[in-house]
Amino acid sequence: MYMRRTTDFNKKVKVLLVDDNYDHLMGIRELINLETDFDVIATATNANIAINLAKRYQPDVILMDINMPEKDGLTAISEIERLEFGAKIIALTGYDDPDLIFRAMKIGAKGYILKTMASAQLIYAIEEVMQGKIYLPSGLSSRFFDYFQKTFKEEAKNTAGDESLLQYLTQREEEVLELLTDGYNYKDVAKALFISDTTVKTHVNNIFQKLQVGDRTQAVLYAINNGFKNRKKLKIAI
Numbered sequence: 001m002y003m004r005r006t007t008d009f010n011k012k013v014k015v016l017l018v019d020d021n022y023d024h025l026m027g028i029r030e031l032i033n034l035e036t037d038f039d040v041i042a043t044a045t046n047a048n049i050a051i052n053l054a055k056r057y058q059p060d061v062i063l064m065d066i067n068m069p070e071k072d073g074l075t076a077i078s079e080i081e082r083l084e085f086g087a088k089i090i091a092l093t094g095y096d097d098p099d100l101i102f103r104a105m106k107i108g109a110k111g112y113i114l115k116t117m118a119s120a121q122l123i124y125a126i127e128e129v130m131q132g133k134i135y136l137p138s139g140l141s142s143r144f145f146d147y148f149q150k151t152f153k154e155e156a157k158n159t160a161g162d163e164s165l166l167q168y169l170t171q172r173e174e175e176v177l178e179l180l181t182d183g184y185n186y187k188d189v190a191k192a193l194f195i196s197d198t199t200v201k202t203h204v205n206n207i208f209q210k211l212q213v214g215d216r217t218q219a220v221l222y223a224i225n226n227g228f229k230n231r232k233k234l235k236i237a238i
Helices: 022-033 047-057 073-081 098-106 119-130 138-157 162-168 171-181 186-193 197-211 216-225
Strands: 013-018 038-044 061-065 088-093 111-114
Touching: 013 022, 013 047, 013 119, 022 038, 022 119, 038 047, 047 061, 047 073, 061 073, 061 119, 073 088, 073 098, 088 098, 088 119, 098 111, 111 119, 162 197, 171 186, 171 197, 171 216, 186 197, 197 216
Parallel strands: 013 038, 013 061, 061 088, 088 111
Antiparallel strands: none
16 A cells, blocks of 8 residues: 655755647646755656756656657657756656667666556656656566666677676676665665765766666676676675
8 A cells, every 4th residue: 555755855856748638748847846955847748848848947857648649758768868957867768668668778778657657656757757766667667677677688699798897897896786786876875885975976987988888777686697696795884
């Protein structure tokens, strides 16, 4: 049973809504604006307007419709991710397709919401991604990760020499990766290793480059699939 949580935000979370169905868009806006922690700062019915609004307002969270004419939501997510202002993007769609989830997550989406889901779950999804977590509806989680791991393993098999990429990590980068595989978010990693959030992000970016991955989820899966957890346990003072 879903239980509403009290958020810890000191200011309202800025939300940008993108959906080519105007009626559905207005319904979501009214729902979110009922929450005192959230503020819908702008809405868009196509991807190009959404990208321009994202540049202008730099929202904290973007709910992005995937299936739109002219330019689809996946392309819009990629372009917004390249702006690098830290928005948490949640894919919004009517399709529970594991391949679509995989493609959305691979390019940077932090959550995946079905348009038919209950209103309380929508608010919960926003809260989850704002806390640095990934959100998937419970009914889709196992299907997605089965598909994700299968696809990732197949890609790894087709890439020569991938098994050696972990050896290029420095000890500090290994410590950061170890904590990420244990489910720590960036802020928790900083506290555990007594370093700044900025330093954590620098190490994480280096890990991404060395492991040839695009995000934290891919880095963790790469580490697990290549035996990182079976290596000698790192001694980290936490």
